[in-house]
Amino acid sequence: VAVVERFESQRFSTRDVLALIVAGLRGGGWQGQALDLLRVEIGGGPVEAARAAAELLARAFSLPGEPPDQVRGGP
Structure with a gap:
């Protein structure tokens, strides 16, 4: 999936983040x-919005009961 590749390579766009949220x-x-979200203030700003989008993406591709950090290759 292209959006996954963009997040893995840290080349995602604002549009990608918004779509995932x-x-x-x-x-x-x-x-x-x-x-409706274009003027919403997200605590933590764009960095937190990107982190939340990455978390949603990881959860979307994880197996039931699997911690999302394992999907992202975390510890």
Whole structure:
């Protein structure tokens, strides 16, 4: 998947981060649109938004019960 490759190589875009956050929120039942998030302040700023997007991506590709850090190659 291209977005995974971009995150692995740290060449992801703001659009990638926004798309992943929207997908995660919708998975939790949110019914908003990406436009609703354009002016939202995220604690920790863009770095935290990117970290959250990476976490959502890792969780999307993990097996049930598998810690997400194992998906990312963590300890």
